[in-house]
Amino acid sequence: MTEQKKKLEKLSGVKGMNDILPQDAALWEFFESTVKSMLRAYGYQQIRTPILEPTQLFTRGIGEVTDIVEKEMYSFTDALNGEHLTLRPENTAAVVRASIEHNLLYDGPKRLWYIGPMFRHERPQRGRYRQFYQVGVEALGFAGPDTDAEIIMMCQRLWDDLGLSGIRLELNSLGQPEERAAHRQELIAYLEQHVDTLDEESKRRLYTNPLRVLDTKNPAMQEIAQNAPKLVDFLGSESLAHFEGVQRLLKANNIPFKINPRLVRGLDYYNLTVFEWVTDKLGAQGTVAGGGRYDPLIEQLGGKATAACGWAMGVERILELLKEEDLVPAPEGTDIYVVHQGDAAAEQAFIIAERLRDTGLDVILHCSPDGTPASFKSQMKKADASGAAFAVVLGEDELAQGMVGVKPLRSASLESTGQKNEQATVPVEDLTEFLINAMVATADDSAD
CATH class of the missing domain: 3.30.930.10 (Bira Bifunctional Protein; Domain 2)
Incomplete structure (x- = not known):
């Protein structure tokens, strides 16, 4: 190709039909x-x-x-x-x-x-x-x-x-229809007396839907509408x-x-x-x-x-x-964010995340946007930003020992585990029970 590839035109939604983000x-x-x-x-x-x-x-x-x-x-x-x-x-x-x-x-x-x-x-x-x-x-x-x-x-x-x-x-x-019909007759007669003051929309409705003339938003017609025959009287x-x-x-x-x-x-x-x-x-x-x-x-x-x-x-x-009125609720965070390092740890983290979801917990498993491994520090920033109560941490060392790290990310979560911003180490087979107990305790602390 000798011609430079043209950039495709960006498409936008239909005006007045909005995306809910x-x-x-x-x-x-x-x-x-x-x-x-x-x-x-x-x-x-x-x-x-x-x-x-x-x-x-x-x-x-x-x-x-x-x-x-x-x-x-x-x-x-x-x-x-x-x-x-x-x-x-x-x-x-x-x-x-x-x-x-x-x-x-x-x-x-x-x-x-x-x-x-x-x-x-x-x-x-x-x-x-x-x-x-x-x-x-x-x-x-x-x-x-x-x-x-x-x-x-x-x-x-x-x-x-x-x-x-x-x-x-x-x-x-x-x-009822017969009562509106009697009122309609009187209303048309009244509006005909003010036809020179009616706007074009009201003139168009005068004989087809005169009741709608009373609902006019035109300031110049408010007095006419106010003094018109009232349906309640009929x-x-x-x-x-x-x-x-x-x-x-x-x-x-x-x-x-x-x-x-x-x-x-x-x-x-x-x-x-x-x-x-x-x-x-x-x-x-x-x-x-x-x-x-x-x-x-x-x-x-x-x-x-x-x-x-x-x-x-x-x-x-x-x-x-x-x-x-500033009544917008804060978005709910997830329960657990799983961070991991190394190929073997990534596979085990996937299995752990699915098991935790089986119990009803909401879990985000860290996935790298470009497919390359991210540092624990970078992953922990994502975990904190997710609003998760706990981060589950799995690396090569933890994997070799059959253990997994659990780090509380919120103040209520810290209190519920008895940890002081420290990472607990839990056997993999005990992780689900540990997290459920910690989530229940966190919910109780928040209620108090």
């Missing part, structure tokens, strides 16, 4: 384990649905005149069979689809939860990404206000378990009783809330109770969780009419709050 793993694991523990306490079972669904699922379920369907969905036609498919922008419709398809409600109501990535084509900003993660719950087959109140209180328990503060609850009721006795039942249970459990008559949520399937948990600590992206009741959806997607309610929360936004 090892240094962030401890925070994600802390959040996920806390969520799972909370959900077990309420009897929820996990469900996992595909990230690809038929596009019609979302146009029918979410509503065609919504931001998600009109502007944000990643949709395409499958070149193989012509199917219209969409990367899920939310998961409630998918959970309902799965429940209908697999007859999950045949033997009674279900409490379900999910966690996973969602996809929306929008401008990436803090806490708002094109691929983002949500955790959510769906209570299917429960019609009473007690379930509405319970799923709301689940969020409060999660904030408490995570140590978060300053997250406020806002509530509203959207009533609610019948049953809807009001349901809403009052939710409030009564929240008050009885000391959950503070604010009634926000402009809270409508962005999806068409909601009825009766809707709610959002909001914060001032994330700028414009202040909603960290939201949901409500969606009784019409199951029948709308082809199932038998069934009551349902649920919520979803953006994981990245919660993690931002944990960082904001």
